[in-house]
Amino acid sequence: MTDATPARSADAAPTRTPRPRRTxxxxxxxxxxxxxxxxxxxxxxxxxxxxxxxxxxxxxxxxxxxxxxxxxxxxxxxxxxxxxxxxxxxxxxxxHIPGGLDLFRHLVKTAAINAERPGIVQAYTVLTGEAVTDGHPASAWVTERFTGLRADIAGALREVIEERRAAGDTDTDYELTDAALDLAASTIIGAMDGLQIQWLLDPEAVDLAESTAFAIEAILASTLAGARRPRPLD
Amino acid sequence: MTDATPARSADAAPTRTPRPRRTxxxxxxxxxxxxxxxxxxxxxxxxxxxxxxxxxxxxxxxxxxxxxxxxxxxxxxxxxxxxxxxxxxxxxxxxHIPGGLDLFRHLVKTAAINAERPGIVQAYTVLTGEAVTDGHPASAWVTERFTGLRADIAGALREVIEERRAAGDTDTDYELTDAALDLAASTIIGAMDGLQIQWLLDPEAVDLAESTAFAIEAILASTLAGARRPRPLD
DNA sequence: TTTCTCTTACTGACGAGTAAGTAATGTGTG
DNA sequence: CACACATTACTTACTCGTCAGTAAGAGAAA
Missing domain, CATH: 1.10.10.60 (Homeodomain-like)
Incomplete structure (x- = not known):
């Protein structure tokens, strides 16, 4: 049984460079x-x-x-x-990647820009939706993307709150748990994604830029108001 | 050119009943x-x-x-x-289908129930995501569903605000446009859908019931606070 | 002359829809 | 009531199309 593959290292002339060419x-x-x-x-x-x-x-x-x-x-x-x-x-x-309040301004601006390029939004939305099907090849990527986004947004939130505390804002002296920040971060991401779906299906009915801005402001305000805000459902 | 199909009405015996049997x-x-x-x-x-x-x-x-x-x-x-x-x-x-504040309580409760049945949530999410692809057979259905939901939620919001006005709440005497109500309605729906996606992909990272409740409360509070609420991004 | 880029041509699998037939279940007629 | 025969609820066995992946080779570049 002879080896069908050409002998490579054994007795190839030493003059032969391994010859990488590549792209x-x-x-x-x-x-x-x-x-x-x-x-x-x-x-x-x-x-x-x-x-x-x-x-x-x-x-x-x-x-x-x-x-x-x-x-x-x-x-x-x-x-x-x-x-x-x-x-x-x-x-x-x-x-630089913006932090603090600038991150939220950046998100709002991105939504406004996206309203002019439905193709990108559709790509993101379709792939994200598909990723929740069983065994989809993109689900790991999407999951990690969400994890990263949540961390970024939670971090920015923390910055904002700590800034306000440093400035002596007594409205912000409540307990500041990571869980609460993550909660707000998921909600912001969720609202952005969900609004994109509705906007893609019915652009007349939903103003992507405006509704995204509203969502972020509402969640931001609620988070900053902390535990003392009246809860309308109670 | 003779008719290949058997003569039906012309000279079929009148005794022949059309014979419906059905399901x-x-x-x-x-x-x-x-x-x-x-x-x-x-x-x-x-x-x-x-x-x-x-x-x-x-x-x-x-x-x-x-x-x-x-x-x-x-x-x-x-x-x-x-x-x-x-x-x-x-x-x-x-x-009865709940209205007013009860509708929002109902939404929160539904999210809590859904957290125990990922299958239903996945079905809804997958189909909704797929519906934004070109020419998908479910896109009309999904679009109409969103339209109906927006109307229901906007209507409930209007009820809540008018109730408060009737009760003499001066905090609510700002202009009440349909556009503002629709904005809030889309945002609530968007947040719910977006949170479902994140929860399906990473149930450890997102608490569906809690985050949905937070989203609804935040948007409700922001909407009820109307135009006078400080806007954190300005 | 080797390596890279790309084509043609093919395979194997799968999926929706069709056609024809079969067994069971009715229903109208004598 | 019994028989004839519609109609239903499927199956088996296809067709036709699509698609990912493979194999082998051709032409160009290095």
Whole structure:
């Protein structure tokens, strides 16, 4: 039984360099094109309903060409998600990631910008919704994304409250638990996501920017008011 | 060009009655079984990813049997949605649909109940998320559902405010526009839906009942406080 | 001449819908 | 009441389409 694979290390001439070539710049661009196309397709049709053929067509190749670059549909999806993360971060490059009240202003501004690009919002919403199905390849990513967002927002909340305390605001001297901050953070994220769904389905009926701003202000006010705020349901 | 279809009305013996037989009770039960199975399947896998074969298997027949009853997968989905509507209404039978503050208490209680039945929540969330994809058969249903919910909640809000005015609460004598009520209504619905997503993905991280209650109280308080509430972002 | 990019061509699987047939369950007629 | 025959509730066995993934090779680049 002879080895069918060519002998590599054993007696290859030492003159032979291992020859790494790797990615040309044109190829990297190609891959980004594919990622962008995939984002459009998965965003409008969902992951399961979107096909590799459709992604391929948008960049003028065949579906096998896409598989050459990404190996499988699952891997394509995860690379799309990582790519989005990278792009989002680059977008903030130069500017620091805002904290404190600025984070909330940033969220409101983002909603206003998103109201002009339904495609992005749809992509995010579809993938997030799909991720709660059993065994979906994006569910880990979405879950971690939520975890990160909650931490960021809870942190910003803490900053705001501590700032006010430092300024001698006696309205804020209640117990400040992590749980309460997380609660507010989840609620803000939830409201933003839920409003996006309604807006996508019926843009006439919901003003994305305005309702997002309202939600954040309401939750912020309630959180800052702490335990002493009258609870309307009691 | 002769008519290939047998002459029906022209000279058929008047003795022939059209013979309607229709559905036996056992059949109706069978169809309900199928609808319940379909809800489970579409709820856990989504509409596109869930197959007729899987639905059929759960009631012990073949996928062709399902098609015999419902004609097509699309029709099955719409009948599932109509069935859910019917069941939900029956569930409230006897009790009046609550209005005013009771509606909000009802929403909070529903969230607490839902925290014990992730299947239902998942079904609702998956279908809603999928509905924002292009040309999805459930999008009309979901859109109308949101429209109805917004109207109900906005109406309840109006009731609450008018009650307080009647009681002489001067805190509520600001302009009361429909737009403001709809805004609050969308936000409450959005928060509930968004929190469900996070809870499904990470039940440890989010307390569905508590966060929903918090969201509703915060938005309610903000709305009742009207225009005079300090706006933290300004 | 090796490596990379991509195509053509194929496989295997799965899924919705159709067609034809079968067994059971009624229903109208004599 | 009995018989004939509609109608129902399915099954089996397809068709047709789609889609992910594979294999082999061609042309270009390095």
């Amino acid at each position: 040309r710049p044109a190829t990297l661009e190609r891959r980004e094109e594919i990622l962008r196309a995939a984002m459009r397709v998965f965003g409008s049709k969902g992951y399961h309903q979107g096909s590799l053929a459709e992604v391929a067509e948008q960049v003028g190749i065949t579906h096998a060409g896409v598989l050459h670059h990404f190996g499988s549909k699952d891997r394509l999806l995860t690379e799309v998600l990582e790519f989005r993360d990278r792009v989002d971060v680059e977008h903030l490059e130069g500017q | 036996r009770p056992a059949t109706l039960e069978r169809r309900e079984e199928i609808l319940r199975a379909a809800m489970r399947v579409f709820g856990s896998k989504g509409y596109h990813q869930g197959s007729l074969a899987e639905v059929a298997e759960q009631v012990g027949i073949t996928h062709a049997g399902v098609l015999h009853h419902f004609g097509s997968k699309d029709r099955l989905l719409t009948e599932v949605l109509e069935f859910r509507d019917r069941v939900d209404v029956e569930h409230l039978e006897g009790q």
